Amino acid sequence: MKRITSIILISATACLDGCNMFLPVDPLVPQVSEVTLVGVLTNEVRVSAQVSDPDAKNSRQEKKSGKIQDFGFVYGILNEPTIENGYVEQGGQAIAASPFNWEDRITRLSPLEKYYIRAYAVNEGGGIIYGPVASFVTANYILPGIKTVSVSGVQQNAARVNYNIAMGNSNVIISDHGVCFSSTNQIPTVGDQKVQTTGASTTGNFTAELAQLTTGATYFARAYARTNGGVAYGNVLTFKVGEPAILQDTTFIMNFSNTYDLETGRLQSQNGTEDMYWYPYGQPAGIYPRNGAKFFVMPTGTDFKALKYSDLPGLKYTADFVNGSYTTKENKLFNGTVLAYVTNAGHFGKMRINSKGMERSEWDVYSGNMEVSITTFNND
Incomplete structure (x- = not known):
């Protein structure tokens, strides 16, 4: 009797495992990054972001989620703007590859006005997704020049990122600066991991010490400076931990x-x-x-x-x-x-x-x- 019971239990377990492939799967929404403020002027702003397909667990979930049908930016004077209550700057209706980075220029803004902006994306099955909210105040801001110069001292779990800040004809005030980095976001922002450089100086050459990195991982890093006119970013450099640049x-x-x-x-x-x-x-x-x-x-x-x-x-x-x-x-x-x-x-x-x-x-x-x-x- 015990032998018959064991056979029944094993058969039932095998049946349940085999039937998992027939269980319903939920569609997933796309993925969107935080908005990067490239430049803020009196009545316009230049912004960039990244959109990608969802991280589907299997081909059925990928198929059910479907392709991206619409993506872009939504903005307004109310926090957490949506397509229904904000203004839309469409980026496109399809992406050539995932992830996909794009930049846009939004014009006809009111001077000295605070705006809220975030990226959005819609796919066939999952619906709409909004990214984190960024904000800016319009004015005749000229952001400083930021250059991510080099990556040096790469070790098993650490690296140094060297960068330069030049004010030029900039008219903003820098509140803090450093390097933001990520192993997944190819255009890192201050919303990702970051190292803030200490000291009173806000111009010249600086070095940020990145620690507790994952050995063997590829990282994307760029310098940043937060100002009263938005966040200014430098160029992105790529390096692999354990392998020098x-x-x-x-x-x-x-x-x-x-x-x-x-x-x-x-x-x-x-x-x-x-x-x-x-x-x-x-x-x-x-x-x-x-x-x-x-x-x-x-x-x-x-x-x-x-x-x-x-x-x-x-x-x-x-x-x-x-x-x-x-x-x-x-x-x-x-x-x-x-x-x-x-x-x-x-x-x-x-x-x-x-x-x-x-x-x-x-x-x-x-x-x-x-x-x-x-x-x-x-x-x-």
Whole structure:
């Protein structure tokens, strides 16, 4: 009897699990971000936002939610404006990709008036969704110039973001400034995570220390300054935690008997900043490290794209000549060879020999050249 009961219970459980695929699913509304105030003037405002499809749990829920049919901004002098009681500035009726970022210009506003604004989106099944409310006061505001300069000092769970604030002809008062960042929002706002920079100064160069980041995650960061005319933002920079920001990523041709700077990937005169000399006149073909730069030839078959920054620091670099002779067994620079390097400034990088061409000939001015791809990391 116990055996029969167990079989019945197991069968019933299996049936319930199998029947879950037939249970009804609820449609989901789209997702919209907070509004970014790009610029506020006497009778107009420039704003931007992001809209995306809902995070459906399965294909049936995705299908039931449907496509986005309408999105844009709704604004007015009442808090939490809606389509019914506010003004609508439509952004579009469909999105080319998800997430989708757009910017708009709203005109014919009253001067010295406080407005409330938020993004909205409508899809076929879920209905309408409104984003967080932002506010601004119209006037002849000129926001300061904000530039997110660089990302440095990237570690396993931390990074530094360097930025600059220039007032120029701005007529606003900065109340606070810093860096906002997110691993999900590609256009982060002060509504996301942020680090406020302390100190009385509101212009010049600043550094924000970002901590407690998730190892391996990609982050989007930009500087901001809150003012009485709205929030001013800088450009967005992207970095991956545990992997330093890329200082240079380029492909170029090394010409016969020339020196190069691997920080820039450019021809560099012999002034003490060059990292290498390629195939000097009268010398065997190859790489001659300069000014403390060092190289390491990776094993045959190393994938240049798959080689990560974390693979580079532990290698046994040397400042010795790297033989690239065309006709000797000592040649280490075949097409497809990957090298790791440390520049004379201490930055790690990787190089791929794309095409080494032909041995130098007086009859061919293009002989002795070599095309390479490099990636240099900003591991300061």
